[in-house]
Amino acid sequence: MRTAWMRHPGLMLGLAASFAFALLGLLSLVWTPYPIGDISIARRFAVPSPDHWLGTDQLGRDMLSLIMSGTLTSFTVGATAIIIGAGIGVPLGLAAAIYGGPVEWLVLRFSDLAFAFPSIIIAILIATLMGPGAANAVIAIGIFNIPVFAQVARGGALTISTLDYVAAARLAGLSRPAIALRHLLPNIASLIIVQATIQLSVGILAEAGFSYIGLGTQPPETSLGLMLRDAQNLFLIHPWLSIAPGLAIAVIVIALNIAGDGLRDILDPRLRRQEVGRVAG
Amino acid sequence: MRVTKSLALASAGLLLATSLAMAQSTEIRVGAPLEPPALDPTAGAAEAIDVVVYQNVFEGLTRIDQNGAVQSGLASEWTISEDGLTYDFKLHDGVTFHDGTSFDAEDVKFTFDRILAENSVNAQKALYEAIESVTVVDPLTVEIKLSRPDGLFLFNIGRGDAVIVAPESAENNATQPIGTGPFAFVQWDRGSRVILEQYGPYWGEKPALTKATYVFISDMATMTNALLAGDVDGTYNFSAEALPVFENNPQFKVLVGTTEGETILSTNNAKEPFNKLEVRQAMAHAINRQEIIDGATYGYGVPIGSHFAPHNPYYIDLTNTYPFDLDKAKELLAQAGYPDGFSATLKLPPVNYATVSGQIIASDFAKIGIKLELINMEWAQWLEDVFANKDFDLTIISHVEPFDIGIYANPDYYFGYNNPEFQALNETLNATTDEAKRKELAQEMQTIIAKDAVNGYLFELAQTGVWNAKLDGMWQNAPVEGVVLRDVHWVE
Numbered sequence: 044m045r046t047a048w049m050r051h052p053g054l055m056l057g058l059a060a061s062f063a064f065a066l067l068g069l070l071s072l073v074w075t076p077y078p079i080g081d082i083s084i085a086r087r088f089a090v091p092s093p094d095h096w097l098g099t100d101q102l103g104r105d106m107l108s109l110i111m112s113g114t115l116t117s118f119t120v121g122a123t124a125i126i127i128g129a130g131i132g133v134p135l136g137l138a139a140a141i142y143g144g145p146v147e148w149l150v151l152r153f154s155d156l157a158f159a160f161p162s163i164i165i166a167i168l169i170a171t172l173m174g175p176g177a178a179n180a181v182i183a184i185g186i187f188n189i190p191v192f193a194q195v196a197r198g199g200a201l202t203i204s205t206l207d208y209v210a211a212a213r214l215a216g217l218s219r220p221a222i223a224l225r226h227l228l229p230n231i232a233s234l235i236i237v238q239a240t241i242q243l244s245v246g247i248l249a250e251a252g253f254s255y256i257g258l259g260t261q262p263p264e265t266s267l268g269l270m271l272r273d274a275q276n277l278f279l280i281h282p283w284l285s286i287a288p289g290l291a292i293a294v295i296v297i298a299l300n301i302a303g304d305g306l307r308d309i310l311d312p313r314l315r316r317q318e319v320g321r322v323a324g
Numbered sequence: 325m326r327v328t329k330s331l332a333l334a335s336a337g338l339l340l341a342t343s344l345a346m347a348q349s350t351e352i353r354v355g356a357p358l359e360p361p362a363l364d365p366t367a368g369a370a371e372a373i374d375v376v377v378y379q380n381v382f383e384g385l386t387r388i389d390q391n392g393a394v395q396s397g398l399a400s401e402w403t404i405s406e407d408g409l410t411y412d413f414k415l416h417d418g419v420t421f422h423d424g425t426s427f428d429a430e431d432v433k434f435t436f437d438r439i440l441a442e443n444s445v446n447a448q449k450a451l452y453e454a455i456e457s458v459t460v461v462d463p464l465t466v467e468i469k470l471s472r473p474d475g476l477f478l479f480n481i482g483r484g485d486a487v488i489v490a491p492e493s494a495e496n497n498a499t500q501p502i503g504t505g506p507f508a509f510v511q512w513d514r515g516s517r518v519i520l521e522q523y524g525p526y527w528g529e530k531p532a533l534t535k536a537t538y539v540f541i542s543d544m545a546t547m548t549n550a551l552l553a554g555d556v557d558g559t560y561n562f563s564a565e566a567l568p569v570f571e572n573n574p575q576f577k578v579l580v581g582t583t584e585g586e587t588i589l590s591t592n593n594a595k596e597p598f599n600k601l602e603v604r605q606a607m608a609h610a611i612n613r614q615e616i617i618d619g620a621t622y623g624y625g626v627p628i629g630s631h632f633a634p635h636n637p638y639y640i641d642l643t644n645t646y647p648f649d650l651d652k653a654k655e656l657l658a659q660a661g662y663p664d665g666f667s668a669t670l671k672l673p674p675v676n677y678a679t680v681s682g683q684i685i686a687s688d689f690a691k692i693g694i695k696l697e698l699i700n701m702e703w704a705q706w707l708e709d710v711f712a713n714k715d716f717d718l719t720i721i722s723h724v725e726p727f728d729i730g731i732y733a734n735p736d737y738y739f740g741y742n743n744p745e746f747q748a749l750n751e752t753l754n755a756t757t758d759e760a761k762r763k764e765l766a767q768e769m770q771t772i773i774a775k776d777a778v779n780g781y782l783f784e785l786a787q788t789g790v791w792n793a794k795l796d797g798m799w800q801n802a803p804v805e806g807v808v809l810r811d812v813h814w815v816e
Contacts (some may be wrong), residue, residue, distance in 0.1 A: 082619070102680070
């Protein structure tokens with residue numbers, strides 16, 4: 044195992060960077076260099092300096108504090124959407140694999156339907172019904188995640204259910220849900236973890252997108268996408284305000300993708316580089 | 325040889341350049357952030373309608389100039405009776421609508437009857453309710469009788485809401501506007517642009533432009549690029565934060581002017597704890613006006629201390645009624661029975677000045693213990709919740725109607741201010757035509773609402789236009805809504 048990890052320097056890098064950002068986000072819960080609501084027009088558009096490592100934005104808020112807090116929003120939205128997606132999608136996928144027939148047909152058609160609607164349309168629908176906000180971004184991304192996890196779970200479960208020990212369990216009289224729970228789920232867990240890593244990056248990207256078009260996080264809360272939105276009109280004059288959150292989004296997403304790729308290689312060598320994460324939007 | 329060749333090339337280039345400039349010299353492309361929902365200014369409140377058609381396609385009996393003064397329009401002259409109740413308008417002769425039909429007193433009567441009709445959809449019907457009757461004396465004379473004197477009557481009939489329409493075409497003005505103005509409507513490519521062309525038989529002085537295209541670009545970054553690339557020749561109100569891109573560029577000129585937009589922190593005076601004067605005074609002391617102006621308008625807003633436009637001759641400076649003083653604010657809150665402050669909501673419409681001002685105010689109010697929850701809303705929701713149902717604590721909004729201090733005399737208005745003394749003053753003002761007396765009354769009214777701290781008075785919105793440096797004649801100020809092309813021309 045040790046050698047396997049060593050053979051993937053990219054994985055180490057990706058995981059390290061992902062954890063670093065996640066920790067930075069968590070840290071913002073208890074400490075930021077400056078309070079993020081601390082507005083002071085007098086010190087706006089400051090360039091990076093020892094006082095403000097990443098400078099200040101158009102309201103004089105500390106950019107580093109904003110990025111820390113924005114990262115937390117991104118991870119929270121992405122992770123909650125995964126819990127929704129996996130929580131509903133995995134049982135659906137397992138049910139499709141073990142029952143087959145009409146159940147499978149229903150799950151597959153539902154997946155097709157959900158894939159046919161770009162998540163952005165779901166988000167607009169939800170925002171129209173409930174007003175814009177981070178919670179709505181979570182729901183929209185979560186709904187998008189359901190069929191992704193359902194398909195991964197079904198695919199993995201189908202491969203495993205042809206193995207002898209599953210047949211043995213069936214002969215021993217185990218019910219189908221029991222087989223799914225005891226034999227299939229533990230064996231597809233690695234697949235789901237890999238997919239979750241990828242969906243986390245997709246979710247973070249989608250959250251940034253929703254906030255950028257005004258459907259996601261609303262001020263005075265902050266998120267990386269919202270920072271981009273605020274900085275957009277100022278891009279020609281103060282490009283740094285766009286570059287800092289833009290870079291943060293890019294680095295987080297790349298780190299998560301590298302980590303996801305590496306994890307796949309290690310946890311499930313049979314599926315090496317076969318399935319690539321789908322992109323929301 | 326080489327020299328002559330390059331000289332020839334250069335002069336050919338120069339020729340090309342001049343001929344290009346000549347070809348361009350009577351056309352204009354105006355960038356507008358919002359596309360109008362329809363094109364009939366007498367049947368909709370949207371500013372975007374007036375931007376395209378006011379004084380370009382449609383004209384009224386009077387017209388407002390860029391300083392807010394009343395000029396003659398379709399009426400060449402008028403007389404007002406001693407009691408201020410009867411107006412006699414002489415109409416211009418030889419005026420035709422763009423469909424060729426002629427304009428006369430019947431059209432005027434039709435227009436006002438339509439505004440005042442039971443089923444009228446005019447957005448400002450209330451402004452014309454003093455009209456008792458419109459009588460056609462002869463084809464070029466019309467007499468309007470009022471039920472009460474109205475000092476703003478001549479101004480109000482010059483607004484986009486009272487432009488003269490013809491009975492033959494009024495029905496279709498929403499999509500096929502037909503007026504008497506110097507420009508005739510040509511086509512409307514939905515989602516993209518509206519094209520106007522000079523109307524040959526126009527009765528008045530011909531404009532310098534022969535063609536005008538309004539290009540609708542809602543995204544500020546796209547607008548910036550369109551301006552820089554020369555895809556549009558200018559825009560009448562550009563987002564202040566991006567103005568530095570154009571300020572030092574000799575190819576552009578930035579016109580900073582006044583508007584009628586009093587931006588206020590509207591307060592629900594009918595609701596606890598805002599019905600307490602001390603609470604409102606405390607909030608007024610906690611408003612850092614200069615910081616808000618710098619943050620939300622990049623310094624272009626003009627501070628106001630009451631609900632009145634600073635460029636109006638009746639204006640008095642009340643910005644020091646409650647200067648920024650957090651200690652005083654805390655003291656007043658304690659007097660009102662809220663030593664630890666309270667929590668409230670601040671509902672914000674989707675406009676930049678509101679979202680930014682809201683964050684700054686929330687940050688300052690937090691320092692005196694007032695915890696504001698910011699709620700961002702869509703326009704339709706804001707209009708319903710705040711404006712119609714009065715379901716709000718605080719909101720930030722620009723009141724863009726000219727001379728609209730009278731809204732404080734309406735106890736049913738959304739901020740719920742009920743002061744009989746003020747209401748009496750407003751009635752006296754409406755019935756007074758003497759300038760000096762009107763000024764005195766208006767100033768007294770301004771002072772009352774400033775002292776009562778009815779709302780938080782923040783700033784007067786500025787109009788910041790960006791235009792090609794070779795364009796001249798654009799309105800710098802915006803006393804009424806509209807982008808009037810009458811005097812716009814190219815200069816070399």
